[in-house]
Amino acid sequence: MKTSKLRFHLTLLFILSSLILWTGCSSQKEDNSSEQISSDFNQKVQTYYEASPENFVFKSIEDLPQDLKWEDGNDLPDIGSPNAKKGGTYYEYIPDFPRTLRYVGTDANGSFRSEILDYNRVSLIHLHPNIPERFYPGLAKEWAIDWETHTIYLRLNPEATYSDGVPVRTDDFFFLFYLRQSPHIQAPYSNNVFKFGTYFTKITKYDDLTFSITIKSTKPDMLSFAALSPVPQHFYQGFGENFITDYQWQFEPTTGAYTIRPEDVEKGQSIIMRRNKNWWAKDLKFFRNRFNYDKLHYEVIRDPSKAFEAFLRGDLDAGRMTSPEQWYEKLPDNHPLVETGFIHKITFYNEIPRPTWGLRINSYQPLLNNRDIRIGINYACNFGLINKEFFRGDNERLRTVADGYGEFSHPTLKARPFDVEKALEYFAKAGFNERGADGILVNEQGQRLSFSLTTGYKRFEAAFTILVEEAAKAGLELKLDIMDHTTSFKLISEKKHQIHFVGMIVGLNMYPDYWQGYHSDNAINEDGTAKPNTNNFTITNDNEIDALIDRYRDSSDKEEIKQLSHLISEKLHDYAAFIPGWVAPFYRTAKWKWVHFPDDFNVRQSLRHREYRVDWFEGNEREETLRALKTGKTFEKTIQVYDQYKRN
Amino acid sequence: MRLNPLTQKKLKRFYTLKRGYYSFLIFAILLGFTVIGELLVNNRALIVSYNGKLYFPTYTAQKPGTLFGETYSYEANYRELKEKFKTEDQGNWILMPIVPYNPFENDFRENEKAARPPSLAQQHFLGTDTTGRDILARLFYGFRTAMIFALGFMAFVYFVGITIGCAMGYFGGVFDLFVQRLIEIWSNIPFLFIVIIIASIIRPNLGILLFITAIFSWTSITYYMRTGTYREKARDYVAAAQLMGASTPRILFQHILPNILSTLVTFMPFTIAAAITSLTALDFLGFGLPAPSPSWGELLRQGTGNLYAPWIVMSAFCAMVTILVLITFIGEAIREAFDPKKFTTYQ
Numbered sequence: 001m002k003t004s005k006l007r008f009h010l011t012l013l014f015i016l017s018s019l020i021l022w023t024g025c026s027s028q029k030e031d032n033s034s035e036q037i038s039s040d041f042n043q044k045v046q047t048y049y050e051a052s053p054e055n056f057v058f059k060s061i062e063d064l065p066q067d068l069k070w071e072d073g074n075d076l077p078d079i080g081s082p083n084a085k086k087g088g089t090y091y092e093y094i095p096d097f098p099r100t101l102r103y104v105g106t107d108a109n110g111s112f113r114s115e116i117l118d119y120n121r122v123s124l125i126h127l128h129p130n131i132p133e134r135f136y137p138g139l140a141k142e143w144a145i146d147w148e149t150h151t152i153y154l155r156l157n158p159e160a161t162y163s164d165g166v167p168v169r170t171d172d173f174f175f176l177f178y179l180r181q182s183p184h185i186q187a188p189y190s191n192n193v194f195k196f197g198t199y200f201t202k203i204t205k206y207d208d209l210t211f212s213i214t215i216k217s218t219k220p221d222m223l224s225f226a227a228l229s230p231v232p233q234h235f236y237q238g239f240g241e242n243f244i245t246d247y248q249w250q251f252e253p254t255t256g257a258y259t260i261r262p263e264d265v266e267k268g269q270s271i272i273m274r275r276n277k278n279w280w281a282k283d284l285k286f287f288r289n290r291f292n293y294d295k296l297h298y299e300v301i302r303d304p305s306k307a308f309e310a311f312l313r314g315d316l317d318a319g320r321m322t323s324p325e326q327w328y329e330k331l332p333d334n335h336p337l338v339e340t341g342f343i344h345k346i347t348f349y350n351e352i353p354r355p356t357w358g359l360r361i362n363s364y365q366p367l368l369n370n371r372d373i374r375i376g377i378n379y380a381c382n383f384g385l386i387n388k389e390f391f392r393g394d395n396e397r398l399r400t401v402a403d404g405y406g407e408f409s410h411p412t413l414k415a416r417p418f419d420v421e422k423a424l425e426y427f428a429k430a431g432f433n434e435r436g437a438d439g440i441l442v443n444e445q446g447q448r449l450s451f452s453l454t455t456g457y458k459r460f461e462a463a464f465t466i467l468v469e470e471a472a473k474a475g476l477e478l479k480l481d482i483m484d485h486t487t488s489f490k491l492i493s494e495k496k497h498q499i500h501f502v503g504m505i506v507g508l509n510m511y512p513d514y515w516q517g518y519h520s521d522n523a524i525n526e527d528g529t530a531k532p533n534t535n536n537f538t539i540t541n542d543n544e545i546d547a548l549i550d551r552y553r554d555s556s557d558k559e560e561i562k563q564l565s566h567l568i569s570e571k572l573h574d575y576a577a578f579i580p581g582w583v584a585p586f587y588r589t590a591k592w593k594w595v596h597f598p599d600d601f602n603v604r605q606s607l608r609h610r611e612y613r614v615d616w617f618e619g620n621e622r623e624e625t626l627r628a629l630k631t632g633k634t635f636e637k638t639i640q641v642y643d644q645y646k647r648n
Numbered sequence: 649m650r651l652n653p654l655t656q657k658k659l660k661r662f663y664t665l666k667r668g669y670y671s672f673l674i675f676a677i678l679l680g681f682t683v684i685g686e687l688l689v690n691n692r693a694l695i696v697s698y699n700g701k702l703y704f705p706t707y708t709a710q711k712p713g714t715l716f717g718e719t720y721s722y723e724a725n726y727r728e729l730k731e732k733f734k735t736e737d738q739g740n741w742i743l744m745p746i747v748p749y750n751p752f753e754n755d756f757r758e759n760e761k762a763a764r765p766p767s768l769a770q771q772h773f774l775g776t777d778t779t780g781r782d783i784l785a786r787l788f789y790g791f792r793t794a795m796i797f798a799l800g801f802m803a804f805v806y807f808v809g810i811t812i813g814c815a816m817g818y819f820g821g822v823f824d825l826f827v828q829r830l831i832e833i834w835s836n837i838p839f840l841f842i843v844i845i846i847a848s849i850i851r852p853n854l855g856i857l858l859f860i861t862a863i864f865s866w867t868s869i870t871y872y873m874r875t876g877t878y879r880e881k882a883r884d885y886v887a888a889a890q891l892m893g894a895s896t897p898r899i900l901f902q903h904i905l906p907n908i909l910s911t912l913v914t915f916m917p918f919t920i921a922a923a924i925t926s927l928t929a930l931d932f933l934g935f936g937l938p939a940p941s942p943s944w945g946e947l948l949r950q951g952t953g954n955l956y957a958p959w960i961v962m963s964a965f966c967a968m969v970t971i972l973v974l975i976t977f978i979g980e981a982i983r984e985a986f987d988p989k990k991f992t993t994y995q
Contacts, residue, residue, distance in 0.1 A: 329956040437709030462779040465940040473722035481851045
């Protein structure tokens with residue numbers, strides 16, 4: 001999970017829409033408070049800005065171009081239901097206690113990060129989860145794009161404040177770059193994203209509420225680069241080389257609805273997030289029906305089956321039903337609590353770029369650098385049987401390296417099906433003609449067709465054993481090695497794997513990013529060794545693909561990007577180093593009847609039911625329901641499928 | 649072989665302790681089964697009679713389906729072939745083992761769940777697990793692994809423990825003092841953490857697990873051996889042997905060891921039980937043998953996580969209890985048979 005989480009956040013960081021970086025607070029620059037707070041640090045920051053005047057630009061409001069066309073996204077529909085009520089404490093479990101409350105640096109990529117960051121903080125602008133490619137305003141009141149100079153102009157909402165009451169100002173976005181470029185945060189990827197020249201080229205201040213961000217080149221989805229969050233300079237007055245330890249348990253003032261107070265953190269046990277009653281955005285169009293609970297209580301329950309029992313007792317309000325066992329065996333449709341309407345079962349089909357669950361073949365390893373062998377392996381992997389037996393037929397086969405991007409995904413391409421004869425045919429082309437005593441193919445040199453299959457997903461163990469057993473039919477031996485997440489991520493980061501299974505969660509990008517995963521920039525060092533710490537886990541290293549990806553990245557024409565995207569998908573299919581696995585086009589939720597959701601349940605791009613915080617309680621329905629449970633009262637049985645976003 | 653009359657007496661005594669004796673017999677038979685396991689629990693046929701020719705595929709190289717008139721080149725599915733031969737009725741026949749499944753294959757059936765309760769008709773006598781694998785087959789081969797582990801463990805632990813313990817007792821003095829301190833330090837290293845750390849770095853196999861478990865387990869043996877050797881060393885027969893010029897190893901292993909060994913023999917069954925428990929615990933926690941190795945701990949883990957299929961956890965639990973009870977009975981009987989209070993050598 002760590003792998004996918006990491007990638008999730010990395011992707012969020014750049015190409016796209018939900019670039020959520022840092023909550024923060026305003027630096028108190030020009031107002032008189034700045035003098036009160038240590039000026040040593042502020043001076044240092046100022047000096048840093050002055051050292052790169054071409055990147056940190058200070059202008060006056062008169063310099064702002066006059067002919068800009070400002071937008072504010074207010075024509076977009078609300079998110080959530082107007083019936084939502086405020087109040088109550090929502091109980092949720094976390095499998096581990098977070099290792100830090102920082103948003104960046106060592107260990108900051110844990111799963112709790114989403115709770116305090118992605119699901120909470122307000123950025124400048126946000127991608128609307130129901131309307132593709134449109135943004136709604138967050139901290140920014142309005143924005144304008146100058147396509148010529150690839151610059152986005154932003155005007156902050158003057159009301160916007162951090163949870164400690166300090167207003168959000170332009171300087172906090174300058175400080176975002178300062179902090180993210182600093183080596184002290186020990187996050188090289190983040191450093192690279194915020195380094196001028198990678199994606200951004202300059203940030204320009206016009207006044208305390210107006211600034212602009214300039215991108216390297218024009219992109220159809222340029223606006224997604226403006227989905228930035230400020231960093232409160234006043235909070236980081238002690239920022240320095242000990243950042244990692246100094247800020248380990250400090251909760252940065254946030255622009256979001258929920259905050260964590262030091263007394264609400266019980267290490268190893270629980271964390272409570274409280275709704276800020278005076279939250280600046282509480283009456284704004286896109287936030288007023290969301291963030292409804294007064295408190296979010298996160299209890300550490302290390303064992304998922306224990307958590308499930310806690311849910312059945314009513315100690316937790318709702319749960320994600322990820323595994324088929326939970327959905328079909330532990331909470332079947334005829335379970336007494338479901339039958340009597342106390343617990344509702346919901347299936348929601350969402351529409352998001354699909355996580356790339358699949359096998360990554362290290363095409364830089366001996367034998368695996370032979371395309372025929374890779375294609376043979378493609379045919380030897382029986383994902384169909386996994387989907388049928390392990391996922392009970394609910395999941396679908398992933399088709400390409402980039403599914404779920406609407407028109408940018410290839411319309412017809414499909415993953416190679418399980419086919420023993422075809423696999424044998426391709427293996428034979430590569431010289432593997434004979435079966436050994438154990439049925440595994442050998443070539444003339446006596447080499448066996450045997451590779452290690454590594455992964456960090458213990459929960460899919462049963463699925464992998466199916467893969468291994470079926471591959472043996474095609475004369476391919478896969479030696480399964482299930483490791484813990486950290487070790488497995490280290491293994492693929494160092495490119496020491498042979499065949500690795502991993503699922504990368506991708507951000508809500510408009511179109512796929514092929515460069516990270518498939519460009520030779522990220523595959524090979526100059527000395528010819530595999531390049532570590534990049535996301536090119538297949539070590540795809542092909543001049544033709546490189547050229548296409550380069551054109552794709554440089555293009556600013558949507559139609560051309562679309563065509564190239566399809567073409568690259570095809571080329572990667574031919575290269576055959578990524579074997580598409582499965583995709584779950586939905587998520588499943590079980591909830592107690594006192595948890596209410598909007599009529600259409602959730603937004604199109606939600607990954608899980610709590611992500612957009614659209615749910616709510618009605619009065620003290622919880623107590624009433626639990627009382628009714630004792631008296632034997634029953635309610636209407638509710639098993640619902642929301643398939644308004646289902647494709648096909 | 650001529651046994652020492654004392655040993656003969658002990659064995660006779662053991663024979664009269666019926667509970668332990670019968671436990672020993674059952675256990676020995678089970679052990680015997682594991683040696684010929686492939687003939688009892690296997691998806692390969694014992695005998696195939698095809699077109700007038702006999703095949704014995706159990707211990708040979710994999711036979712492709714094409715050999716028996718099938719269209720596929722991977723290993724013949726003998727269960728399906730058996731049905732096919734039956735319906736064709738052309739004189740071909742197949743004899744399958746009692747349990748016609750191997751511990752790795754997923755036996756999925758149309759419109760049925762992977763985890764199915766025990767069924768005579770499907771010849772899944774203890775049912776299938778959550779990926780459709782036969783539980784009896786996994787229990788059986790899990791038992792074999794556990795026994796290999798336990799015997800290897802015992803051999804290692806006793807060899808190292810006896811050697812070091814005897815040396816400490818015999819040489820005494822500074823050597824004894826020094827090694828005892830070393831042992832104290834060594835035995836304070838938290839074994840489980842080491843296993844967890846190692847399991848996260850490398851993929852543990854049976855040998856590695858055995859080694860890690862054993863190097864942290866030999867210390868307790870040294871205590872018994874050391875005191876035993878100290879006691880025996882002071883006796884006249886040792887002095888006599890020394891006077892006659894016997895070498896140190898000869899004195900240790902020929903003279904002293906046989907006299908202190910009886911204590912150790914009584915520990916052996918419990919060492920085996922401890923080894924089985926450790927391996928199962930490690931597998932249960934997920935730090936044991938890599939998937940998809942059949943193991944009891946893995947079955948227990950799967951069973952406790954999927955209580956809707958109670959036959960999984962029940963099978964593993966009952967097997968575990970049975971084996972441990974058998975071993976305990978044997979151990980008690982040995983202890984009683986070797987009790988020096990009954991057969992003391994000194995008047």
